[in-house]
Amino acid sequence: xxxxxxxxxxxxxxxxxxxxxxxxxxxxxxxxxxxxxxxxxxxxxxxxxxxxxxxxxxxxxxxxxxxxxxxxxxxxxxxxxxxxxxxxxxxxxxxxxxxxxxxxxxxxxxxxxxxxxxxxxxxxxxxxxxxxxxxxxxxxxxxxxxxxxxxxxxxxxxxxxxxxxxxxxxxxxxxxxxxxxxxxxxxxxxxxxxxxxxxxxxxxxxxxxxxxxxxxxxxxxxxxxxxxxxxxxxxxxxxxxxxxxxxxxxxxxxxxxxxxxxxx
Amino acid sequence: xxxxxxxxxxxxxxxxxxxxxxxxxxxxxxxxxxxxxxxxxxxxxxxxxxxxxxxxxxxxxxxxxxxxxxxxxxxxxxxxxxxxxxxxxxxxxxxxxxxxxxxxxxxxxxxxxxxxxxxxxxxxxxxxxxxxxxxxxxxxxxxxxxxxxxxxxxxxxxxxxxxxxxxxxxxxxxxxxxxxxxxxxxxxxxxxxxxxxxxxxxxxxxxxxxxxxxxxxxxxxxxxxxxxxxxxxxxxxxxxxxxxxxxxxxxxxxxxxxxxxxxxxx
Numbered sequence: 001x002x003x004x005x006x007x008x009x010x011x012x013x014x015x016x017x018x019x020x021x022x023x024x025x026x027x028x029x030x031x032x033x034x035x036x037x038x039x040x041x042x043x044x045x046x047x048x049x050x051x052x053x054x055x056x057x058x059x060x061x062x063x064x065x066x067x068x069x070x071x072x073x074x075x076x077x078x079x080x081x082x083x084x085x086x087x088x089x090x091x092x093x094x095x096x097x098x099x100x101x102x103x104x105x106x107x108x109x110x111x112x113x114x115x116x117x118x119x120x121x122x123x124x125x126x127x128x129x130x131x132x133x134x135x136x137x138x139x140x141x142x143x144x145x146x147x148x149x150x151x152x153x154x155x156x157x158x159x160x161x162x163x164x165x166x167x168x169x170x171x172x173x174x175x176x177x178x179x180x181x182x183x184x185x186x187x188x189x190x191x192x193x194x195x196x197x198x199x200x201x202x203x204x205x206x207x208x209x210x211x212x213x214x215x216x217x218x219x220x221x222x223x224x225x226x227x228x229x230x231x232x233x234x235x236x237x238x239x240x241x242x243x244x245x246x247x248x249x250x251x252x253x254x255x256x257x258x259x260x261x262x263x264x
Numbered sequence: 265x266x267x268x269x270x271x272x273x274x275x276x277x278x279x280x281x282x283x284x285x286x287x288x289x290x291x292x293x294x295x296x297x298x299x300x301x302x303x304x305x306x307x308x309x310x311x312x313x314x315x316x317x318x319x320x321x322x323x324x325x326x327x328x329x330x331x332x333x334x335x336x337x338x339x340x341x342x343x344x345x346x347x348x349x350x351x352x353x354x355x356x357x358x359x360x361x362x363x364x365x366x367x368x369x370x371x372x373x374x375x376x377x378x379x380x381x382x383x384x385x386x387x388x389x390x391x392x393x394x395x396x397x398x399x400x401x402x403x404x405x406x407x408x409x410x411x412x413x414x415x416x417x418x419x420x421x422x423x424x425x426x427x428x429x430x431x432x433x434x435x436x437x438x439x440x441x442x443x444x445x446x447x448x449x450x451x452x453x454x455x456x457x458x459x460x461x462x463x464x465x466x467x468x469x470x471x472x473x474x475x476x477x478x479x480x481x482x483x484x485x486x487x488x489x490x491x492x493x494x495x496x497x498x499x500x501x502x503x504x505x506x507x508x509x510x511x512x513x514x515x516x517x518x519x520x521x522x523x524x525x526x527x528x529x530x
Binding site: 004006007031032034035036038068069071072075076078079082083085086087088089109111112115119122123124125126127129130131133134139142152154155157158159160161162163164165166168169170173193194196197198199200201202203204205207208210211212214215218223224225 | 300301302303304305307308311326329330333337338340341342343344345346347348349351352353355356370373377385386389390392393395396397398399400402403404456460462463464465469470473474477488491492494495496499500503504507
């Protein structure tokens with residue numbers, strides 16, 4: 001199985017060849033508007049627009065998209081419940097729920113519930129926007145784009161090297177895990193810790209020896225401290241830009257409308 | 265139990281339905297990735313502030329790496345591999361008391377092996393990849409996550425390791441790993457509390473709430489990670505002690521074999 005299903009979709013979708021800057025612009029603007037508006041209405045609208053874009057324009061199955069959107073749900077739901085539950089005045093007019101705990105009352109008030117709903121909706125909308133970028137743009141395109149934007153060369157090269165070797169090391173780690181597991185290396189907690197430790201130590205030594213092998217191989221091919229590769233020349237698409245402009249202005253207009261109190 | 269409720273029943277029911285709905289809509293709550301603040305969870309001002317806070321440290325780390333690369337071109341490759349190792353390690357399912365649980369393992373190990381300034385840069389890339397290919401953490405919250413996991417964590421680990429090295433390597437490594445975890449989750453709780461203070465109790469109440477929620481999973485995990493890091497470090501001591509001495513991770517006097525190390529006993 002592929003270690004990163006998101007990466008798999010990034011190479012297999014209808015927006016694969018679209019200009020990466022378009023996709024960054026779409027995801028970035030949507031996130032920015034959602035965060036600034038911080039209104040559940042704008043967030044739900046953004047979620048809908050992004051879902052349509054990902055499913056209809058990029059051709060990614062809805063089920064897969066929904067699965068990825070739910071990945072950070074653990075953090076969001078726990079975080080949001082922590083925001084909703086607070087110390088309350090049991091006689092307060094806004095109190096929805098109050099349970100006595102020692103000298104205090106903990107429960108839910110209208111405003112804390114409203115905030116929880118707001119944070120959860122904005123967060124899920126932002127996750128979806130980020131996924132619209134991640135599911136359509138391979139990491140290579142992102143690093144190419146960062147290079148064009150004059151992000152320090154060293155940083156980009158480290159990114160490229162790391163990204164390539166993550167896959168190599170995951171394969172190595174999986175092979176080690178299977179070998180250990182087949183020998184009952186994870187049969188109880190104590191053994192699991194010991195096996196995980198052996199795996200990590202071995203992987204570290206492997207990574208270091210791999211580095212010197214790679215350096216030797218590169219030096220033999222005339223490496224002088226920089227990896228030069230040809231980059232693709234993506235083109236801007238008018239249709240995509242118009243779509244982005246439509247979605248963002250819709251979100252922006254809704255935001256302004258909520259500020260004026262059009263939807264209360 | 266509900267005797268102190270002062271409000272009509274419809275409102276309570278609404279609140280309960282809303283909470284139950286949130287839980288149901290997103291199905292089973294997956295493994296607790298409690299330390300990565302997820303995308304969009306911080307208001308824009310706070311998200312931006314944490315970026316501003318980490319940028320100087322990031323540039324410092326990048327300059328340190330650039331100097332090292334100028335001295336020896338191989339170190340760039342080595343650092344790339346080390347970063348890839350950190351990423352894979354962070355995805356390692358740590359055996360936990362409550363079944364297996366994914367957890368940002370390896371902050372301390374990375375800080376001890378590669379140094380905390382380097383870890384700021386490598387950790388930033390790891391967090392960026394986690395956000396993009398795993399939907400774990402986020403781009404808007406990258407600054408905050410880098411601050412807690414790639415800045416405070418490694419520096420605490422490194423400081424503790426250096427300070428305690430004299431008392432025995434195993435203890436130094438255990439404390440470095442456990443305290444780095446603990447510091448990371450305190451910082452995360454602090455970031456969440458600053459961004460979302462409680463209405464009646466303010467930042468303090470919010471901080472107590474988040475620390476309370478995290479401590480359920482994070483205290484046993486910090487101990488497990490401490491033990492795991494000791495096992496890894498002792499194995500490295502057994503197999504490649506000369507490399508550790510060469511890189512200045514352990515002093516010459518500690519290069520002698522340690523027969524009574526805890527990992528050897530387990």
